[in-house]
Amino acid sequence: MTVALNLQGVACTFVSKDQPGQRYTAVKDVDLTVGAGEFVSVVGPTGCGKSTLLNVAAGLLAPSTGAVTVFGQPLQGLNKRAGYMFQAESLMPWRTALANVSAGLQFRGVPEEQAAAQANEWLRRVGLGGFGDRYLGPGHSDPPVDGKRVARHLASQEKSRAVHHP
Incomplete structure (x- = not known):
């Protein structure tokens, strides 16, 4: 092991x-x-x-x-080598769902186009494929926040995951 x-x-x-x-x-x-x-x-x-x-x-x-x-x-x-999904909300409301999910990849140096493609795939996998262009927050018709958090976390492709009360 x-x-x-x-x-x-x-x-x-x-x-x-x-x-x-x-x-x-x-x-x-x-x-x-x-x-x-x-x-x-x-x-x-x-x-x-x-x-x-x-x-x-x-x-x-x-x-x-x-x-x-x-x-x-x-x-x-x-x-x-680990991803961390915080207990409290940690999404960036000024970014679209796609930009939120791709953020971790871009922070790690993945080129923007590749990060967007991977983020779109993870949004699709968690049932949010049509929500990439949506924003968070009051007045917005947004997708389920937890789904975006999970997609962003999974898209990070870390070797291990630390999830705190998802």
Whole structure:
């Protein structure tokens, strides 16, 4: 098995917002290995550290202690081999559905025409093939937002996916 993500002895400690000077531990001594192509769910009650672990795996948060590797390499900064679909809305309302879906590809250096073709294909795959020219927001007849978020996420062609309450 090829290991895509490995967390060893990960802990994350934060300063309390309510009581400066007080610290709390969100996660402690976490070991997690995810194989390439493997599907893993982290479940638990609110506040148990699921989002913290997801942020560590995505490289959005460095662990206080422990180590994170991605395909055998130490994770430094953002995990460029993973896509991340945020819990909160993260679409750009000034861009069309097609432009939103192709954004991640263009940010990674895919030429505009190629990114648009891939984005159109992903919009079609999630049932939004006729909505590429639509905008988001009030007053617009827009396609389902979650469908656009999913299409953008899938179009990124990342080796792994981190999805936070899609």
